[in-house]
Amino acid sequence: MSGPESTSNPKRALYDSFAAVAQALAHGHRLELLEHAAQGERSVEDLAAAAGLSFANASQHLLLLRRAGLVRSRKDGKRVLYSLGGPDVLDAVAAVRRIAEQSVADARDVISRYFQARDGLEPVSRQELAARLRRKAVTLLDVRPPAEFALGRLAGAINIPLKTLLRRLDELPRGKEIVAYCRGPYCVLSFEAVALLRQKGFKVRRLEDGYPEWKAAGLPVQAG
């Protein structure tokens, strides 16, 4: 861990440190690992599977993320559990995401092609949802796998994983508005859930981001 290191110039040394943190964010696989680690404490094996990486590769990326302060690790028996370093990490990822959404042609393409949903599915902001929940006017639907739901969820949410959704439509109200959410702003689960439910005639919208952002904002959650 040295980089273009400090020519004994304190300011340059400092900026190299900042650059090292940005460098740790600068890989798709690591961003994906961060998204999964943000759901709660997960083992290396778990995270590797979730991100579709080989075990050793995930381990290397996680070590790098840890050195940059983006994740924390804790030893529990013979496994190591990784979790997000702190709320600033979500801020950094969100800021980088916003820049890419606005300025990177590739990103805009993918978004308009696969996630036009952004407008089409009328995402609900955190504030709006929080306000509406105080009036009890919404059914909260968590479409993540049960293991992640178990680690923590929005207070009052019910869990129907996307995979089982088609079989369990009868658990959802027809009249009331539903808000679906999952891991974060580009987690595909909730996009697909909204598409499917709309097709079946439900009144449903998507939370614009996910559980980690909700929790980081200090809004009500139920812990695992």
Next chain:
Amino acid sequence: MSGPESTSNPKRALYDSFAAVAQALAHGHRLELLEHAAQGERSVEDLAAAAGLSFANASQHLLLLRRAGLVRSRKDGKRVLYSLGGPDVLDAVAAVRRIAEQSVADARDVISRYFQARDGLEPVSRQELAARLRRKAVTLLDVRPPAEFALGRLAGAINIPLKTLLRRLDELPRGKEIVAYCRGPYCVLSFEAVALLRQKGFKVRRLEDGYPEWKAAGLPVQAG
């Protein structure tokens, strides 16, 4: 510009785009160029000199920053003027900085060794300063070079560049509190200005960040 590109997986393609933006932040020289570009529109030559880089090298880095949406460029006669891409860029840099300050050992070392000022000089937050200015209780001192002052400054600030400060102490009030600022949170000019002025018996504090952040926050500025 491709990276570990998309295996036709839209989410992965998107995350690779985000990673490309982070990658553009991931170099000390580029962070320094961003700091200078954040003061206002500057030519490549100017920015190269300010960041202590060769001309060609600065040009390359700036092109890379532009592709990532972190800076904008505009042609004016035979020069190209670069400026910050948008306010999200300052957010991203600030988030990365906060992570490094908390977690990267190198960064903590440098800060405590050269910038203990952070505590010792009792930095003033933007909000606090804005509130105090409404009560007219402060002299605002901009210690950047005149060229940058000319591009924009906090409303009501006077410009005494650090280099000339010692010769121009008589322009500063003895009783009233002074707040010094410069380019950003780790711009050394204001640190040194505060140290010097305190030694001379002035009542002076530092603004915790600089002109670009003040402007991005929508607080009152005077344009160039």
Next chain:
DNA sequence: TGAATATTCAAATGATCTATTGAATGAAAG
């Protein structure tokens, strides 16, 4: 039109990063 100037492009070299392999660690279970 032609010379001067600011910037970008193209190419090349050395440095750094990624992914994989197989060995090493260290805690738990038999």
Next chain:
DNA sequence: CTTTCATTCAATAGATCATTTGAATATTCA
């Protein structure tokens, strides 16, 4: 106390990045 299992370390080859050099492009000024 040996075996097993989850993870990390060490070493490697291939890919990408940083910097420099010299040529190419545009725009102004004569």
